[in-house]
Amino acid sequence: MDMWTKFAKTGYEDQDWPQLLNHELNVVPIVKGLDPLNISLVENDPFHDTCDDVNTTSGVVRGQVVQVLDKDVDQFLGIPYAVPPLGNLRFAKPQPIQKPYPDIIDATKPKNWCIQPINIPGLNASEDCLVLNIWSPSSASNELKPVMFWIHGGALVLGSIFQDIYDGSVLATRDLVIVSTNYRLGQFGYLYGDREDAPGNVGFYDQLLALKWVKENIHQFGGDSDQITIFGESAGSWSVSAHILSPLSKGLYKRAIMQSGAHLYNKDNDVVSKAEALSRAKQIAKQLNCSETEDWLQCLRKVDANELSKYSRNPTYPVLGTEFLPISAQKAFETKKFNSDIDLMAGINRDEGSMFINGFIKDINNMTLQDFTTGVKGLDAVYHGIDTQKVSDYYLKNVNTSKPLYLRFAFSDLVGDLALKCPTYSFAKQFAIAVKDMHRVYFYELFY
Template sequence: MNGNRVVINVREGKLIGIIEENFLDGKYIAFRGIPYAKPPIGKLRFKDPAPPEPWSGARDASKYGNVAVQTDIITGEMIGDEDCLYLNVYTADVESWRKRPVMVWIHGGAFSLGSGDASVYGPDYIVRKDVVLVTLNYRLGVLGFLNLNDEVAAGNQGIKDTIMALRWVQKNISKFSGDPGNVTIFGESAGGVIVHYLTLSPLSEGLFHKAISQSGVVTNPWAFIELTNKATNKGFQLAEYFGKATSDPKVAYELLKIIDARKLRKAEHKLQTKTERLQKIIPFPPSLDHKSLNPVITEDPSILIHRRAKVPYIVGYNSCEGSYLVNSTFGYLNEETFKEINSNFKKTIIPRILPTLSQIPITIEELRFLYFGNKTVSEETLINYADFMGDIYFYRGIMEVVDAQMSSDANEPTYLYKFSYENEASFLRKILNVTLPGVTHSEELFYLFYSHMMKDLGLPPFAPDSKDYKIMNRLTQMWTDFAKTGNPTPAITNLTPIKWTPLKIAGNVYDYLDIDIEPRMKILRKEEQRCNWKNMKHKL
């Protein structure tokens, strides 16, 4: 240790980290911008990640690495770099003989945006709970998920990046006083989906020991795409956009391999139709990658979930996920759009849901009536629309996974939660202009992480006597207790006053923790769920 610098040796070379003030109390050591794979550039574009090269001399680890190529949500400009496979490690101490549990965060952002840096995911809240926190970047959009159904570009490169990062953790985390034998992966939205895929894929077996999926699982309709039709494959559409209409994957690959990365990602957005935007279709999500030598996803998610997460697993959602999708910030809802939806309600439904409707069976009109009755879709019925979107995009898929996790031969606990703590002045609600009641998608993140964006905007941290502080303290306590023990409430305390019990195996009700200022265990009956369309139809 030298002043505010800390030097350690990992497999690839020497790192110089930096001691930072934790704005709550104490200090932590940050090691930022550590390469966990070779830069995925040139011949490595669209390929599986390769192990990192060693370096000579000491590497400065005080600054974050490049973020993946993406659109800046504030300015709308293209930012980032293809050379983006970096991770960050935050620890209280590197000299402790006692190894701490490790928590590896996988960020969300529709497989299209985001990074592991502190602009959103500041470590201050979590690292003070005696765990080592790792955050990471992975490839996004076409660069992370191009699948031409051929070994030249077989898909899911972004998920494989996270697996490479977990391998790096296994090799190196003990140098940061982390325990490679006690690793928890956790993520939200697209990050929650990746966490769930990792629990189901043989490729990541043994790299972690517990998992948390927040508001995202593999059965959400935006979390997977079938690529059987070349005409609708966005990869071939991109090749055509850049002047080469072809159905030959090798020809498309040779072209896409040399196009400027930012131009590629810009074109990805330009190719989206108005209907696709209305249906919130993600151009490049995960897909079957059976043409890969090391596939991550070998079956449709509806079959895959029956393998079950075979580690202790927390899964849950926020009380009004859908308000994020219907708020005015995204600009998709206006009088013209309402007219379009009311004349053809099917336009609002992501195509992956349509086979489900015919299986129930329920017509589009009956489905619409379940949510809107005789009213039209308008500013006045936005809460109905938010409920509808929340059920389609989040709740139905999450409950399908919960059902699979409850099957009779499950041997590891699954904990279900609903995050209900509402704060009308929350940072995210302000940014997104969400006015509908309930907790919107990703709002809980600001109680797990100290967003340095807030700090940059001069917003004060939570006051120690505030409700926000209490929720932050409770959420980080349960998440880190789970990482330490596999049980989110190993002891009843003022902070965790309720025993969070797991789902009952082969039960016919869902036991869940309602996370609010007064947390409570509650029961949801299978037949009473709004998103159980079959049952709701019978009630009509």
């Protein structure tokens, strides 16, 4: 946490941490243990004091004070940053709030998750979900503080800023203003209709509008709009890489942190063409009895949200060749058409592949060599063009293939390298090569 917050504040210049330069392989290992049992987090007091009301372009916002690590933090939950994307706004770019809410916005309680294909008892999910959270140090200081803007993960199909693990109050105790944003997921965020009112990638447009809202309003919460760091994990990290590539995001942030994910894996097959995206959308329309109508897209807008969510792919792939993402990462770096005027920190974890094994191996506790081979072939169906024999030989070198545990470790390494480690490192490396030491670039691997 120290390295992320220091980077957000200063760009992190440390003699012990060499930058990822265009001619050197500099990956800093992080092995220091954590002791979460000795950390006292948010005090669970239902009678928190409200903090001062804050004027924003959305309206007057009322939050509350929470005590974290013996410090007071102003917490604002569920501030709307866009018009609810309902009815004809389903699949469309988010619309900014033109007229402030007349009543005080209650930001003391969590709001809706965005619609997603999971069934969690008590989960409040809705298309009316375009809100953000803010945590800022309770302080009378007039000095504006650096801002960290969080994008959650979940394969672009799952997740919410109201998950407990995304509570930003602890980070705010480091004298920073923390923001997290909901964005549309699955078909609601990425269905492509080849029309202005269904341009695809609207989940990214949600993030973009939230970032613009922060740029315009964060000074009211004590944040410095010229010191914004965007950061995210997994699909959130992929989103950060997309904002680095998108011409629409230029100038909205100063630094970026990518945690385990980037657009560059699978030989650019982590995106779909407009033709493929349109074909997939029309196939969904057919399955939902909308294909025979003159306006199949309007028909899809009337489908029950929970029913439509069942057709969300996991993972969901963004659309390439669009206004937001005009060219691939490879081409962007080759032609220098990306947002190069930022500092970048990127990193990975040791056992990235462990969470994906069950998707390819039925019984990981009794894994056999045949299971490994079958799993590699399954990976080839996703990561096209794998030389299955060479890959197997490489990852099974010096592995006792009669031991299920060792086979599992080997397959975990393979999946982690393919899905997260290699693309994240490759993106950071190509960024470093392209900026030619003009900006700071760091890379780490967490071994704990």
